[in-house]
Amino acid sequence: MKRAAKPSAALSEPQKAALISLLGDDDESIYDTIRSKLISYGSEVSDWLRPHLLSSDPVLRRHAQEIVDHFARQNADTEFLSFCLRQGEDFDIEQGLWLLTKTHYPNANTAAYSALLDSYAVDLRGKLYPKSSAETILATINEFLFDDLGLKGNEENYYDPENSYLNRVLDRRTGNPISLSLIYMLIGRRLKLPVAGIGLPGHFVCRFQSSTDEFYIDAFNRGK
Numbered sequence: 001m002k003r004a005a006k007p008s009a010a011l012s013e014p015q016k017a018a019l020i021s022l023l024g025d026d027d028e029s030i031y032d033t034i035r036s037k038l039i040s041y042g043s044e045v046s047d048w049l050r051p052h053l054l055s056s057d058p059v060l061r062r063h064a065q066e067i068v069d070h071f072a073r074q075n076a077d078t079e080f081l082s083f084c085l086r087q088g089e090d091f092d093i094e095q096g097l098w099l100l101t102k103t104h105y106p107n108a109n110t111a112a113y114s115a116l117l118d119s120y121a122v123d124l125r126g127k128l129y130p131k132s133s134a135e136t137i138l139a140t141i142n143e144f145l146f147d148d149l150g151l152k153g154n155e156e157n158y159y160d161p162e163n164s165y166l167n168r169v170l171d172r173r174t175g176n177p178i179s180l181s182l183i184y185m186l187i188g189r190r191l192k193l194p195v196a197g198i199g200l201p202g203h204f205v206c207r208f209q210s211s212t213d214e215f216y217i218d219a220f221n222r223g224k
Contacts, residue, residue: 016048019037019038020060023035023060023063024057024059024063025059031063035067038067039067039070039071043071043075046068046071050064053065053068073102073104073106076099076102076103076106079099079102080099080102083096084096094114094186097166097182100165104161105167108167113167113170117183118190120145121190124140124141124191127140127144128140128191135215138208138217138223141188141223142217142223145187145219146223149173151174151180151183151219152173152174152222153175153177153220153222154174154175154176158176163175163176163179164178164179165179166179166182166183170183176220177203177218177220180220181206181217181219183219184206185206188208194209194210195207195217196209203218203220204220205217205219
């Protein structure tokens with residue numbers, strides 16, 4: 001059973017100051033003790049730790065950030081779980097992806113990453129011509145994503161957790177089959193193209209399907 005947090009309001013200002021002072025100690029055993037103590041007071045601790053995120057003391061700044069991030073990840077976990085529980089099959093996959101990102105990277109500017117995908121779609125729209133064939137459309141997208149942007153499958157470290165968080169995939173330009181397919185799908189959605197994800201045994205790809213054409217696209221293998 002989860003133990004209820006003690007209200008930090010019960011702490012006097014001198015007690016808070018003493019905890020903050022100890023938080024700046026570079027002895028990891030002291031930090032572990034103080035960290036556990038602070039976390040026991042619950043997420044409201046973040047409110048009086050935030051001013052110290054700008055401290056001139058790098059140790060205090062780092063330790064305060066770690067505790068604030070701990071509670072931010074907890075809140076993000078709750079929000080992501082709530083999203084999963086209240087959504088049906090037709091949920092907003094992009095919203096879910098950014099909520100998932102926050103569970104590990106609580107400070108990620110997900111709006112900026114979404115805007116980055118918008119800008120990619122704008123760039124691609126200028127390269128596509130009306131009434132182009134499906135082959136031409138897909139070849140243009142592949143050239144842009146895998147040649148111009150340099151997106152690629154992470155074959156060297158396939159199981160790296162960062163391959164699954166879209167912010168890190170966009171930062172590093174490398175990912176796994178699902179994350180790369182999702183980028184393909186999200187840009188396709190912005191361009192109003194019929195691109196969807198397809199789970200295969202042991203792999204994940206995209207499908208472009210119109211009334212006249214059907215293609216499967218391996219985003220992990222440069223859009224083959």
